[in-house]
Amino acid sequence: GAVVSQHPSRVICKSGTSVKIECRSLDFQATTMFWYRQFPKQSLMLMATSNEGSKATYEQGVEKDKFLINHASLTLSTLTVTSAHPEDSSFYICSASPDQNYGYTFGSGTRLTVV
Amino acid sequence: KNEVEQSPQNLTAQEGEFITINCSYSVGISALHWLQQHPGGGIVSLFMLSSGKKKHGRLIATINIQEKHSSLHITASHPRDSAVYICAEISSGSARQLTFGSGTQLTVLP
Numbered sequence: 001g002a003v004v005s006q007h008p009s010r011v012i013c014k015s016g017t018s019v020k021i022e023c024r025s026l027d028f029q030a031t032t033m034f035w036y037r038q039f040p041k042q043s044l045m046l047m048a049t050s051n052e053g054s055k056a057t058y059e060q061g062v063e064k065d066k067f068l069i070n071h072a073s074l075t076l077s078t079l080t081v082t083s084a085h086p087e088d089s090s091f092y093i094c095s096a097s098p099d100q101n102y103g104y105t106f107g108s109g110t111r112l113t114v115v
Numbered sequence: 116k117n118e119v120e121q122s123p124q125n126l127t128a129q130e131g132e133f134i135t136i137n138c139s140y141s142v143g144i145s146a147l148h149w150l151q152q153h154p155g156g157g158i159v160s161l162f163m164l165s166s167g168k169k170k171h172g173r174l175i176a177t178i179n180i181q182e183k184h185s186s187l188h189i190t191a192s193h194p195r196d197s198a199v200y201i202c203a204e205i206s207s208g209s210a211r212q213l214t215f216g217s218g219t220q221l222t223v224l225p
Binding site (some may be wrong): 044104 | 159214217
């Protein structure tokens with residue numbers, strides 16, 4: 001149980017375009033989902049906390065107008081990278097947890113390359 | 116601010132060796148995760164623990180709350196264990212955010 005599905009797994013886009021990444025909890029409801037970014041050889045960094053039915057909470061230094069998060073249902077959160085630039089190229093991954101007694105499950109990640 | 120320190124950063128072992136990866140954290144936590152990240156990037160949760168010890172197959176995780184320290188042990192290591200191992204603390208409180216260590220790149224040679 002506690003499966004999180006993320007797609008696409010890999011995307012290449014041109015500078016200036018937008019890319020949407022989806023994160024779905026398949027067998028549980030997630031009122032909260034987390035979005036992380038990981039640059040090569042570095043640790044995962046929390047970008048934002050996605051809250052179902054309300055605004056996302058962004059970490060310091062993360063532009064909310066550039067990284068749009070929508071959590072419209074209890075099983076789906078989306079991250080849209082708007083006006084992508086090459087420096088946005090990174091590995092993006094989401095996670096969620098069914099409840100406090102259960103650990104976190106991660107999506108399979110999305111490798112974004114902006115050319 | 117919570118900080119999570121892992122050691123070693125890189126570890127190379129021969130198949131069959133006993134492996135230990137250490138993790139220290141700075142403030143009180145709700146629980147701690149040990150994660151495994153494969154070369155493609157996918158992350159698998161190995162353990163979540165808040166006290167004592169857990170075992171799953173050849174993997175053992177321990178945590179000492181008083182010393183703010185956790186260890187991940189791999190017995191009879193195998194090349195397929197090669198991956199990045201990450202400890203991540205779960206903050207106390209309702210947010211339950213994860214703070215990640217920098218990871219340990221483990222390579223097990225045949």
